[in-house]
Amino acid sequence: MTTHLDPQTLAHLQTWQGRSETLEDLITPAPLRALSATLDRDDPLPAAGTELPALWHWLYFLPHHRQSEIGPDGHAKRGGFLPPVPLPRRMWAGGRLQWHAPLRVGDALKRVSTIQSVTHKSGRTGDLLFVLVKHEVHNADGLCLTEEHDIVYRPAAQPGDPMPAPVAAASMVGQGAPLVQSGGNSELWQRDIAPDDVLLFRYSALTFNGHRIHYDRTYVTDVEGYPGLIVHGPLIATLLVDLVRRHTNRPIQRFEFKALRPTFECGDQRILRVNGQPQADGNQVRLWAQDHEGWLTMQATAELG
Incomplete structure (x- = not known):
């Protein structure tokens, strides 16, 4: 089982820097209806011209690998556009997005993707590779969205591996410059979600994500060594943005998020809580997610238009 990358392998992987691919897709309404239901929203039915909420473009440009091209973890076998990193764990670590113009139902889209960097670091449990x-x-009128996507590859978990110290989510309250209402209380948005296996399955289906860590409890516990099904990082980011939408109609122009700790499904009635705190400038919202133990699992910032 690979835990270290030799210099020759690393040099080969770094030849992927600068590679590019172009995909095309059409924004159709059916995935929007399905995600609205999955997020427990009562939205009007989308029609031609309906604007996509922030992050809902992740319903498009989906991977369509043939079944014979799928690896044992449910992902496509390594190689192709992304480098064939031999480390077994692959995670969406975070990202930064900026909207230049709205995306709407009926738009014919083109996405140009480029590998900006392949960076090696040594971690406590072996090598890490960041892509x-x-x-x-x-769309037909020009550039609508720029997104930077952070992917991290790491070794499989081993007994006795050191774990980073968790951070209490409560420490996020009041950081920065929160908006102060009359009476001296800072505004805080919160919503609790039960991330059960049905929610995870529906989101996997919507994003055509075959990664077994999100729906195969035997695989994720016996092979990858986790205590339960893992909640998708993009789903948590979407729930953070959805929290903003539940409190303001202002559009999101920029969004940045970072995953800090895995969140596991609620086989024992676990709860995922998403939090938001508007800032004093009136244009930013600090966002974070916490698990059932109160540990910080994701933090983010949304800039409003």
């Missing part, structure tokens, strides 16, 4: 991918999404 930065830049996506640029265009």
